[in-house]
Structure formats: C-alpha cells, structure tokens
Amino acid sequence: MDDREIRNTMRQQRESDESDSLSASLPERGGVPASIVTFFILFSLWIVLSGRFDLFHLTLGVLSCVIVTLFSRDLLFPEPRARGLLGAWIRFVSYVPWLLYQIFLANLHVLYLSFHPRMMELIDPQIVRFQSKLRKDLSLVTFANSITLTPGTITVYVSLDGDFSVHAIDEKSREGLPGEMEDRIARAFGEQ
Amino acid sequence: MDFVVIFFLVCGLVFFTGGAVGILRFPDFYSRLHPAGKLDTMGSLLMMGALSLYNLHHFTLGNMLTSLKIILIVAFVFLSSPTAIHGIVDAGMRAGLGPWTKGDRRR
Numbered sequence: 001m002d003d004r005e006i007r008n009t010m011r012q013q014r015e016s017d018e019s020d021s022l023s024a025s026l027p028e029r030g031g032v033p034a035s036i037v038t039f040f041i042l043f044s045l046w047i048v049l050s051g052r053f054d055l056f057h058l059t060l061g062v063l064s065c066v067i068v069t070l071f072s073r074d075l076l077f078p079e080p081r082a083r084g085l086l087g088a089w090i091r092f093v094s095y096v097p098w099l100l101y102q103i104f105l106a107n108l109h110v111l112y113l114s115f116h117p118r119m120m121e122l123i124d125p126q127i128v129r130f131q132s133k134l135r136k137d138l139s140l141v142t143f144a145n146s147i148t149l150t151p152g153t154i155t156v157y158v159s160l161d162g163d164f165s166v167h168a169i170d171e172k173s174r175e176g177l178p179g180e181m182e183d184r185i186a187r188a189f190g191e192q
Numbered sequence: 193m194d195f196v197v198i199f200f201l202v203c204g205l206v207f208f209t210g211g212a213v214g215i216l217r218f219p220d221f222y223s224r225l226h227p228a229g230k231l232d233t234m235g236s237l238l239m240m241g242a243l244s245l246y247n248l249h250h251f252t253l254g255n256m257l258t259s260l261k262i263i264l265i266v267a268f269v270f271l272s273s274p275t276a277i278h279g280i281v282d283a284g285m286r287a288g289l290g291p292w293t294k295g296d297r298r299r
C-alpha cells in the first residue's frame with residue numbers, strides 16, 4: 001500500500017515535470033508534429049484499403065484523412081510532437097517475432113491440453129497477482145495484451161501502477177510470469 | 193507453393209478444431225475462454241497467412257493490395273481478441289463468478 005502511494009506521487013511528480021518542460025521549451029523541441037505522422041498513417045491505410053490511384057480517389061483520401069486527423073489529433077500520440085518515433089518502431093517491430101514464437105509455443109501447449117484424455121487432472125487454474133515494474137501506460141497495455149495472447153494466461157485486471165491479476169490455466173503457464181516478456185517489453189519501449 | 197498453402201491451411205484447421213474441442217471440454221467459464229480466444233487467434237493467423245500467400249500466385253499490384261488487406265485482418269484480430277477476452281473475464285469477475293479450482297465439480 002505504501003509502495004503504491006510512493007509510486008503514485010512519483011508518477012505525478014514526473015508528469016508535472018514533463019508538462020513544465022513542455023510549456024517552457026515548446027518551439028525548439030525536435031521531432032515531427034504528431035498530427036503529420038497521424039495523417040500519413042491514416043493515408044497509407046487509405047491507399048491500401050482503396051487500391052485506386054486516380055486523382056479523384058486520392059483527393060477524397062487526403063480530404064478525409066485531414067478531417068479525421070483534426071478530430072483525433074491526440075488519440076495516437078498524446079504529446080503534440082513525436083520524438084524518437086523511428087527507433088521506437090524498430091524496437092517494437094523487433095519485439096513482434098519473439099512474441100509470435102511465444103504465442104506459437106503456448107498455443108501448442110493449450111492444444112495439447114484440450115485434446116488430452118486426462119485434461120481435468122492436468123489443469124489447475126489459479127489467479128496470480130504480481131507487481132510489474134513497467135511504468136508507461138502503453139507498455140502496460142502491451143504487456144497485458146501479450147499476456148492474454150499467449151495461451152494459458154488471461155489478464156483479469158491491470159491497475160495504473162502495474163498491479164496485474166492473471167488467470168493462468170496450469171503450472172506451466174504460471175511459471176513464466178512476469179519473466180522474460182516484461183524485460184523485453186521494457187526494452188522495446190525504452191524503459192531500461 | 194501449393195504445398196505450403198495447404199500445409200498452413202490444415203494447421204490452422206487443427207488449431208480451430210482444438211479451440212472448439214477445448215471449449216466443450218474445459219471445466220468452467222474462465223478456462224473455456226483460453227481455447228476460445230487464443231487457439232482461434234493462432235488458427236486465423238495460419239489460415240489468413242495461407243490465403244494471402246495463395247493470393248500472390250500471380251504477382252500484380254492488385255493482388256499485393258489484397259494480400260496486405262488480409263494481413264491487416266490478422267493484425268486487427270491480434271489487437272481486438274485479447275481486449276475482448278479481457279472484457280469478458282472482467283465482466284465475469286464483476287458479476288462475482290469465482291474461478292474453478294482443482295477438485296471442484298465441472299460447471
């Protein structure tokens with residue numbers, strides 16, 4: 001309980017620091033405006049989904065992407081300027097193959113369980129609680145999603161300061177928590 | 193090429209079948225969600241991958257766009273499926289349903 005309060009105050013402290021420096025030094029900050037990045041993400045999605053390259057459809061795409069970008073400016077990137085985006089993407093993309101491999105292994109395990117004749121004796125569902133060391137909201141969400149994606153474990157509850165409740169179906173799925181996945185996510189989001 | 197496609201399709205089918213069997217065999221609400229939500233994700237990854245590969249038989253721009261769309265389906269399933277499972281589990285917890293533990297009767 002005390003620990004959580006300390007973390008909360010630390011988080012608030014950090015956030016107020018960040019907003020101070022943001023208002024102080026906005027003009028000379030590096031990086032691209034986040035709305036331009038949002039626009040290009042939306043527009044590449046438009047091109048893939050429409051598949052037409054004539055002037056009419058491209059103009060329609062630009063118009064609607066601009067309108068949607070204006071609507072949802074702070075949805076993808078909460079901060080007004082996106083910095084270090086390329087590095088973040090490279091780190092995140094290099095995390096994905098490992099995640100797919102883990103999903104594959106764990107899927108085989110649940111597949112084995114669901115076809116096993118004495119399945120009722122093998123499984124032992126329990127709810128595991130642990131405290132994660134991740135801080136950023138995005139990395140907490142990614143961690144929770146990755147836990148749910150690897151079979152045998154479902155995230156039941158996550159709190160803002162990283163309290164996880166995970167429903168794990170047997171001993172083997174339980175022993176990997178939080179483990180290597182947390183370290184890799186911490187690295188992918190630059191928290192180490 | 194066809195062999196690879198057929199191999200992936202059959203693997204995906206095995207995962208889907210395992211998911212269906214798991215839903216029937218596991219003992220309670222929470223443990224049923226494990227095969228329901230996740231073997232399906234793996235199955236759809238394999239089958240959609242096979243379909244997008246098959247679609248690239250004649251390599252044109254249009255075909256490539258279609259394959260990209262199929263891959264996008266997988267990406268969105270990977271985002272939305274854990275979220276949906278989490279929502280269902282959370283609803284169960286809020287409603288006060290306790291998880292099955294070893295030694296209980298099947299529900």
